[in-house]
Amino acid sequence: MKRIFLFIVTNLLVVVVLGIVASLLGVNQFLTSNGLNLGMLLGFALVMGFGGAIISLLISKPLAKWSSGVKVIEQPQNADEAWIVETVRKFADKAGIGMPEVGIFEGEPNAFATGAFKNSALVAVSTGLLRGMTREEIEAVIGHEVAHIANGDMVTMTLIQGVMNTFVVFISRVVGYAVDSFLRKNDEENTGPGIGYFVTTIVMDIVLGFAAAIVVAWFSRQREFRADAGAAQLMGRKQPMVNALARLGGMTPGELPKTVAAMGIAGGIGQLFSTHPPIEDRIAALQNAKL
Numbered sequence: 001m002k003r004i005f006l007f008i009v010t011n012l013l014v015v016v017v018l019g020i021v022a023s024l025l026g027v028n029q030f031l032t033s034n035g036l037n038l039g040m041l042l043g044f045a046l047v048m049g050f051g052g053a054i055i056s057l058l059i060s061k062p063l064a065k066w067s068s069g070v071k072v073i074e075q076p077q078n079a080d081e082a083w084i085v086e087t088v089r090k091f092a093d094k095a096g097i098g099m100p101e102v103g104i105f106e107g108e109p110n111a112f113a114t115g116a117f118k119n120s121a122l123v124a125v126s127t128g129l130l131r132g133m134t135r136e137e138i139e140a141v142i143g144h145e146v147a148h149i150a151n152g153d154m155v156t157m158t159l160i161q162g163v164m165n166t167f168v169v170f171i172s173r174v175v176g177y178a179v180d181s182f183l184r185k186n187d188e189e190n191t192g193p194g195i196g197y198f199v200t201t202i203v204m205d206i207v208l209g210f211a212a213a214i215v216v217a218w219f220s221r222q223r224e225f226r227a228d229a230g231a232a233q234l235m236g237r238k239q240p241m242v243n244a245l246a247r248l249g250g251m252t253p254g255e256l257p258k259t260v261a262a263m264g265i266a267g268g269i270g271q272l273f274s275t276h277p278p279i280e281d282r283i284a285a286l287q288n289a290k291l
C-alpha cells in the first residue's frame with residue numbers, strides 16, 4: 001500500500017466525496033424512483049467517474065509541490081541548479097514539449113514528473129539523487145521524467161482511471177440498490193433509497209476503488225518501461241539509464257509521498273499496488289530494447 005500515489009488516492013477520495021454529495025443532494029432519488037434506472041445510472045457513473053479523474057489530474061501539480069515541499073527554480077542560484085534547468089530544457093526541446101517547471105525537494109534519491117498538460121508540467125529531483133549519482137546518471141533520470149511527460153502518461157492514466165471509476169460507481173450503486181431492496185422488501189413505504197443503499201454504495205466505492213487501483217498500478221508499471229526506453233532515446237544510448245537504474249537498485253530509494261509516488265523513478269516491489277516494476281526487470285527490458 002505504500003506505493004499508492006497521488007492520482008489513485010486523490011481520485012478515490014474525490015469519487016467518494018462526489019458520491020456523498022450526490023446522495024445529500026438527492027440524486028439517488030432520480031436513479032431509484034421507479035426501480036433502478038440503468039440508463040440514467042450509466043450517465044451518472046460516467047460523469048462521476050471521469051469527473052473524479054479529471055479533477056485529480058488538474059490538481060496533481062500543485063498538490064505534488066505542496067506535499068513534497070518542492071522548491072521551484074525560478075532563477076538558478078548556483079551552477080548545479082543552472083545545469084539541471086538546462087538539462088530539462090535540452091530534453092524538452094528534443095521531445096517536442098514545452099519547458100516544464102523544474103524543482104528540487106529534500107529527501108533520499110528520487111524524482112518525479114507530473115502535471116495535466118504536456119506543455120506545463122513539472123519535473124522535480126531530490127537532493128539525495130543529486131548527491132548520490134553522477135551527472136550522466138542524473139541526466140538519464142531527468143530524461144526518464146521528460147519521457148513520461150512526452151508520452152502523455154498522466155492524461156492516459158486519467159482516461160484509464162475514468163473508465164475504472166465509471167465501473168466502480170455503476171457497480172456499487174447496483175449492489176447498493178440490491179442490498180437496500182433486500183433489507184426493505186417488507187417495507188410498504190419504500191419510496192426511495194434507504195440507509196442500506198447509502199452505506200453499501202460508500203463501502204463498495206472504497207472497496208472497488210482499491211480494486212481499480214490494481215488495474216491502474218499495472219498500467220503504471222508498463223509505463224515505466226516506456227519511460228526508461230524514452231530516456232535512452234533522448235540520450236542516444238542505453239547505458240546511462242542502465243547505470244542510473246543499477247545505482248538506484250543499490251541505494252535505498254526515497255519513499256515519495258503517496259501523492260507523487262507513481263511519477264517517481266524509484267522501483268517498486270512488484271506487488272499488485274506497486275506503481276513501478278522491480279529494478280532488475282527494468283534493466284533487462286532496457287537492455288533488450290531496440291532504439
